Amino acid sequence: PTPWLVVPAAGCGRRMGADRPKQYLTLGGRTVLAHTLSRLHAAFPEARLCLCLDAEDDHFDPAWVPFSDWRRVDGGAERVDSVVNALEAIVAEGADEQALVLVHDVARPCVDVSDLARLFAVVSDDPVGGLLAAPVADTMKRDDGAGQVASTEDRAGLWHALTPQGFRLGVLRRALARAHADGVVVTDEASAVEALGLSPRLVPGRRDNLKITHPEDLALAGQILAAQAS
């Protein structure tokens, strides 16, 4: 069996402050988008891909897509809207409710191929699904809104939510529809699934699966990719 892949890539990456969306910046001569899709393809060569792109995107080149079965889906206003559009495209292809869908941010090109395989094995065996995650290493502070510490959070039991996040198509559609109806802001799939009262599995993944967000992240991602290749 092979999953459906959803790659939201319709963001404009405002926090990067670059002249183009961050998925089109290059690392070692290759776009972030091409790196990310190539990692996913190495783990799931037969997967069916939905790539969410801004309707007015004029940087994208289909030559960067290594999958033979893929479709372009219009992005929405927020990440979650892009994912919802992709899920509707998957339904339109006749996938059933039990189909597994892995959602992976285009901005995470360093995801490890064996982490991808392990996540898929775990979620294939789980009625709900799960996500790659890494235990928090730093001590966590909560601010008081004025630049001072209000409290120290207990980091024991805290995890960074990474991607991919993998769920059954039916569960994910119900979760995102409910979040939308309730006006809840969801920044990942798992939080919407949790709001249904379900418990996604935490699948420990490598900490270097960073999300390129700020300018300094790009060089770091380049170093991680180079180190992983050597």
Ligand code: C5P
């Ligand atoms: O901006 P941020 O890094 O949180 O975006 C996470 C992912 O969601 C990125 O891969 C981005 O391209 C995608 N996204 C999207 N549609 C939007 C906003 C973000 O597909 N409207």
